[in-house]
Amino acid sequence: MAAVLEGGFKDAPRDASHAFRGLMTAMARPGTCVDVAGAVPPAPLSVAAGVVLLTLCDPDTPVYLAGAFDCDDVRTWLAFHTGAPISTAQTCAFALGSWDDLNPLEAYPVGTAQYPDRSATLIVERQSLVPSGVTLTGPGIERQAALNLPDPAALAANHRLFPLGLDFIFTAGSQVAALPRSTRIG
Amino acid sequence: MTDQSYNFAYLDEQTKRMIRRAILKGLAIPGYQVPFASREMPMPYGWGTGGVQVSAAVLTPEDTMKVIDQGADDTTNAVSIRKFFERTAGVDTTTATSEASVIQTRHRIPEEPLHEDQILVYQVPIPEPLRFLEPRETETRKMHALEEYGLMHVKLYEDISRHGHIATSYAYPVKVEGRYVMDPSPIPKFDNPKMEMPAIQLFGAGREQRIYALPPWTKVVSLDFDDHPFEASKADHCCALCGANDSYLDEVITDDAGGRMFICSDTDYCEGRRAAGHRGPLNAEAAE
Numbered sequence: 001m002a003a004v005l006e007g008g009f010k011d012a013p014r015d016a017s018h019a020f021r022g023l024m025t026a027m028a029r030p031g032t033c034v035d036v037a038g039a040v041p042p043a044p045l046s047v048a049a050g051v052v053l054l055t056l057c058d059p060d061t062p063v064y065l066a067g068a069f070d071c072d073d074v075r076t077w078l079a080f081h082t083g084a085p086i087s088t089a090q091t092c093a094f095a096l097g098s099w100d101d102l103n104p105l106e107a108y109p110v111g112t113a114q115y116p117d118r119s120a121t122l123i124v125e126r127q128s129l130v131p132s133g134v135t136l137t138g139p140g141i142e143r144q145a146a147l148n149l150p151d152p153a154a155l156a157a158n159h160r161l162f163p164l165g166l167d168f169i170f171t172a173g174s175q176v177a178a179l180p181r182s183t184r185i186g
Numbered sequence: 187m188t189d190q191s192y193n194f195a196y197l198d199e200q201t202k203r204m205i206r207r208a209i210l211k212g213l214a215i216p217g218y219q220v221p222f223a224s225r226e227m228p229m230p231y232g233w234g235t236g237g238v239q240v241s242a243a244v245l246t247p248e249d250t251m252k253v254i255d256q257g258a259d260d261t262t263n264a265v266s267i268r269k270f271f272e273r274t275a276g277v278d279t280t281t282a283t284s285e286a287s288v289i290q291t292r293h294r295i296p297e298e299p300l301h302e303d304q305i306l307v308y309q310v311p312i313p314e315p316l317r318f319l320e321p322r323e324t325e326t327r328k329m330h331a332l333e334e335y336g337l338m339h340v341k342l343y344e345d346i347s348r349h350g351h352i353a354t355s356y357a358y359p360v361k362v363e364g365r366y367v368m369d370p371s372p373i374p375k376f377d378n379p380k381m382e383m384p385a386i387q388l389f390g391a392g393r394e395q396r397i398y399a400l401p402p403w404t405k406v407v408s409l410d411f412d413d414h415p416f417e418a419s420k421a422d423h424c425c426a427l428c429g430a431n432d433s434y435l436d437e438v439i440t441d442d443a444g445g446r447m448f449i450c451s452d453t454d455y456c457e458g459r460r461a462a463g464h465r466g467p468l469n470a471e472a473a474e
Contacts, residue, residue, distance in 0.1 A: 013194035013202075017246040020206050024244065027213045028386045028401040056210075058203050093207075113331035117211040117220045139216045139363055140401030142384070163365060167214045180214030182363065182401075 003073070007040035008081045009054055019055040026169070026178040031136045031145030033129045033177045042073035044125070048171035049096060052123050054081055056094065062087030063094045067101025069125070089120075096123045099150035105158060108166055116163040119181075124150065126172040138183040147177055149185070156185040195242040196274040201225055205243035205397065209388060212399035217362030218330070219313050224395040228270075233263055235392030237290050237309035238270070244305055244388065245271065245288060250278045252286035257294040257434070257451035264292070281454050293356070295377040297433045297455040300385035302402070308371045310391035313398065315359045315369035335367045338409060346414055355419065361407045368398065370406075376420045376434045381406040423448040428459035429466035 009015035015038035022034040041050030057063055063084045065074060078084055089095060089107040102122055111119035126148075133148040147170075149155055158165045158181060165181030193199065201223075208222040227235040245251070251271055255264040259281040267290060268279045280286050283296040290307040300306060312318075316326045319337045329335070338359055345353045358375035362368050370378060371389060381387065387400040400406065410416035421435040426447040433455055435448040447468060450456035460469070 012199055014247055016199060016202070017194065017244075020202075021244065021246050024206075024209060024213070024386070027210050028399075056203060056207055058200050060200075060204065061207070114327040115221075116215050116218060117208070119211075121210070139404040140213070142403045163215050163218060167210070180401075182214060182216060 003042060004076045004080050007042065007050065007077065009038050016055050019051045022176060023052065023055060023169070023178070026176050027140075027167070027180055029140045029145070030138065030179050030183045031131060031141065031147040031177065033131060033175045035174050036176050037174060042077050044068050044071075045074060045077075045096075046125055046171050047174045048176045049123055049125055051174075052169055052171060052176065053078060053084075053094075053096070056121075057082040057084040059083040059085065061093040062091055063096065064089045064092035064120075066095060066097025069097050069101070092120050094121050094123060096125070098125050103151075103154075105154055105166060110161055110164040110166060113164070116165075119164065119166055121167045121169060123169045123171060126150070126170050129170055129172045129175045129177045134185055136179070136183050136185060140180075141183070147179070149179070152185055155179060159183060159185055192274045194247070194275055195245045195271070196227075197225065197239065197242045201239075202243045205239055208397045209240065209243065209399060212388070212397050213386075213401050215366075216400050216404045217366030217368040217398060219391075219396040219398045221395055222397050224392045227392065229266070231393040232311065234267055234290070234292060234309035236390030236394075236397070237292070237307050237392075238267060238390075239392060240388050240390035240397060241267075241271065241288060241290050241307050242275070244307070245275050245277060247276060249287045250280050250285055252280050252283065252289045252454075253291075254289065254294060254296065254452075254454075255292045256436070257296075257455075258453045260453065282458075283452075283454050293372045293374075294434070294451060295373060295380045295383075297430075297450070297452040298458075299380075300383050302384045304385040306383075306385050306387045308373075308387065308389045310369070310371040310389045310394070310396070312357075313369055313371075313389065313391040313394050313396040315357075315367050330366060333365070335361075335409075338367055339411075342409060342411070342414075346411075352410065352414055352416075358416075359409050361409060362400065363405050364407075367409070368406075374420070374434055375408065375416075376418045378406070378408045378416070379418050421448050424466060425450045425456060425459075426466045426468040428456045428464045428469075430456070430459055430464070 039050030108120040168179040255261040357372040408416040
């Protein structure tokens with residue numbers, strides 16, 4: 001039980017401000033890998049995923065836990081530190097899991113034509129983040145960037161929904177990278 | 187020194203999380219206005235309540251902040267917002283564009299090109315570019331959803347039919363990444379071409395409760411016509427103090443007999459040039 005109480009931000013306002021600067025940099029510059037710190041979440045959560053949850057989630061944001069991440073340790077840690085309600089894929093604001101567990105992407109809200117912001121952000125736990133692989137272009141990228149993406153075809157299909165669509169935050173260890181719906185793939 | 191009676195950067199953490207989520211959505215959908223639950227701030231609407239909330243959500247303790255109002259660092263609005271964050275966030279402040287990591291601006295983009303590690307936060311009075319053409323929010327939402335921007339072109343066309351050229355000189359509408367028409371806030375159209383820049387641009391409208399954003403290098407095109415191309419215009423003079431020909435100028439009335447002079451609107455740029463030895467027509471005479 002004690003472990004549940006541990007692992008949050010030591011100094012919430014300052015830790016969260018640093019974490020958000022990292023997250024914003026990642027989202028504004030797709031393909032950029034950013035180091036974040038401040039959270040020590042229970043397994044199987046990575047440090048980066050813990051930081052993302054602490055920075056963005058609260059009682060206003062339903063969170064969907066997929067696969068192995070839907071366990072007691074994560075549920076209680078998330079409940080104590082953020083107060084975020086657990087929800088289904090169809091109604092979530094944030095979803096957390098491995099790529100395979102999070103699929104199919106059709107399950108998540110992609111926003112409406114008038115409110116494309118009412119869409120889910122998927123936090124995808126990865127083995128590693130490498131700035132090579134699939135070529136990325138679009139807003140936030142001067143010429144081109146690259147990132148090891150799990151399923152380029154599915155992510156390209158997500159981009160075709162623009163301005164609707166899902167936004168992705170990839171986490172591995174203490175690193176974060178992001179792929180907003182606006183990014184062209186390949 | 188941070189005033190310990192306040193949370194870091196004034197806002198409570200839940201408010202900051204809400205604003206931060208809106209900023210991320212805004213960055214993911216460039217040019218789209220994300221609704222957010224704007225808070226009452228300790229300053230009146232119209233004084234930058236939106237910009238202040240966005241700045242509070244992005245500031246870190248290590249940041250150096252610059253605040254400008256129409257290009258000037260020393261006006262009431264700029265000074266009070268700078269003091270506000272000195273007191274509530276304990277951040278360093280500066281007037282030098284190159285030294286700032288977060289720049290909050292009211293209606294100007296600094297003359298000096300911004301670099302990658304900077305964030306430009308705009309104060310926005312009316313975020314909806316179509317508002318004066320269609321007052322109903324329900325309708326303008328639909329128009330954005332359907333990419334129905336013909337009305338905006340009609341407005342620009344009416345400018346041409348009435349004045350012979352596009353007379354809109356500030357808050358000149360732009361199209362972002364070929365999708366959303368966006369109000370760049372009331373910056374002079376001289377600044378529009380600068381919006382494709384390496385820095386992150388965030389827009390906050392407090393009273394209207396909207397946040398929108400441009401990631402670096404986002405394609406921003408000022409609306410125009412083939413036979414009336416967009417022109418980034420400025421007063422056809424040089425700065426009376428520093429002699430700059432390439433900066434945006436303010437007209438200053440000097441007497442009641444038609445006397446006037448033009449000076450740089452960006453005070454930091456003008457001071458930097460004067461420190462480097464540049465002289466305009468007014469100073470040249472004084473120096474001799």
